[in-house]
Amino acid sequence: MNQVSLGLTTAGAALMMISLVIGEFATGGWTNYPPYTGAVFSPGVGPDYWIWSVVIAGIGSLMSGINFCVTIYKCRAPGMTLMRMPLFVWTTLCSAIMLVYAMPPITVSSLMLALDRVLGFHFFTNDLGGNMMNYANIFWMFGHPEVYILVLPAYGIWSEIASTFSSKRLYGYSSLVLATMAIAVIAFTVWLHHFFTMGQSASVNIAFGIATMVIAVPTGVKVYDWMATLWRGRIRMTVPMVYMTGFFILFTVGGLTGVILANPSVDYQVHNSVFLVAHFHNVLIPGVLYGVLAGIHYWFPKVFGFRLDERTGRLTAWLWVIGFSLTFLPLYVLGLQGMPRRLPSFTEAAYGPWVTIAGFGALVILLALTMLFVTLWVSIRQRGQLSVPLGDPWDGRTLEWSIPSPAPAWNFATIPVVRDRDDFVARKGAGQAYEAPARYEDIEMPRPTYLGLTLCLAMTVMGFAIVWHIWWLALVSFVIVPASLIYRAFLPESEVEAVVPAAVVAAEDRAWRKAIAEARGVTRDEEDSPANCGLAAPEGEPA
């Protein structure tokens, strides 16, 4: 199911890429608002590409959401109670629940638009009873929850990073969990703030404006919790921490401008000005993008077995912070000066200096992006020195650091019993971090399958065929989907699952434990040196 979700997301992305070469992509803005995107005003294929990329990728996202919910609810290790889960798992859970409820609206509204365009239905047209406000409502019923679907996992990453790199237990764990849940719920009650100006009454606007402002409260709780986690911690300024510093300052500004926009009377002035553009880039880049980059640096050694180079990484992070600030902060000023969004050229002299600064900032961002690839390149070249096969390069706190890096296909050789929120720290403290299990068991694993790839290709072709009205091809590729699912249902169980014998697991696990017994642990000061091979010296928590 994981593979199929990824396959469908890829199919949506592939369709978008194809549109760059054959035809045109979304000519109706990123929200694809009708009636402009209806068949009357946009006869071209731009909106169609948009619709089918979104629908196909959306089904993939929905399946991921279901998958994560079920895995987290039903497949936890013994002892892993909900309130012992790492915060990243909590935020992923809340995001996944939101996906389950937010994806259907966008799928439905897109398909309704497709019916309007292809079969002449009248959901959102100007004539015969159509109502475009239905589109705006349904779209943003997905659209606003979506921004929190993006940022919640990042919040989780920040939580893990804050506590690991200050070697302290996460401050205010329960309040962080509650804040996450509160955000997930309130995010569904604010969608109307995206169209305050579209003519509903002032009292409706006020209700949604207040709901919007309320969201800032749990978000504020989180920022304070993270700061308190760092307070008096044993902080190492690693790459993720540099990103986190940028995030703290910049994201807070972004959140505050959101609260400003939440006031309908202010929004009437700055809606669709570059003030809004500054707002959402301000939350998306320092909030989500920095979070993803920090998360990549943090978990990269777990996945690939070697760390990323710190020196180039830190430089990249600073370039991102500086580049972002130069590019987007001037847009707040420009927005207040009245510069509308999506402006191809202007004659207003007052805009000049700010636009120049922003343009220069864009170059810095380009440099940051380049340096990101340089970091990757340098690290791959030096992977020998950077390798951390023993699995725990950052004196980690949660159990993923208690297994080798890269993680074996079966992850844990024996399923651990969880006793503490920072279980690995508790084990290290008790000197039981690497106790060999008494016995090993066979592990059942799914066999590799072509299902994801098949569905990915079929859906890409289907999307393409529908966009260009090649109906027979659309039908053929669609039929492949149920056909391959049915084929799989009839496969005998032995062809779907494989068993890794206990002896294989045991041999690999014992070799790793032997290497640990012979290795020297590194102190936190040495984490950035070649001596770090993934075993942390016991240093305890800061007082």
Next chain:
Amino acid sequence: MIHRLYPGLNLGPAHGDDHAEAEPVIFGFWVFLMSDLITFGILFATYATSATTMGRAGGPGPAELFNLGSVALQTGALLASSLTCGLAALAVKHRLGSGTAVGWLIATMLLGTMFLGLELRDFHQMIGAGATPDRSAWLSSYFALVGLHGLHISAGLIWAAVMIGLLHRQPEEGRTKQRLLMFGLYWHFLDLIWIGILSVVFLAGLA
């Protein structure tokens, strides 16, 4: 260990394993159904906003188009098919042999096909009377809502056929029983949606 037993179909006499395996899958299917419910919910909302004089845009309305007799027959067929679908599950539960279960599934398919046939006949008559989906927003949302339910039923009919094949080929496997359990949930869920359509679209439309 938490209780992992799934109430309903017993999935295997001696292996509790089958229950443990079924739990996440069945739960996941419930989550999917809840998400599907949102899909229908949005179409219901769209229907409600367009069931107005403006939404009908001077075109024909429920009074001229709906055939309550046919709708009553459809409702009867669908509810009866839910019963036969439940009987198929009971046949597996009480080990009455896969033949009995297959028999009830065939009955389910026949009733489902009857429902679909009647629905298509109504669609055909409406279209013949000029009430096409491109006539007005109300008709657009009518065909989208009722049509989507019909599509779900069609998918369910294919699924039932697959279930018959599976019961024939691997009747004793836990996976087959798991799938039967999910099929049952799906089919009863569609019943529930139909009751919504019956009340909101047909009965309210003629009230």
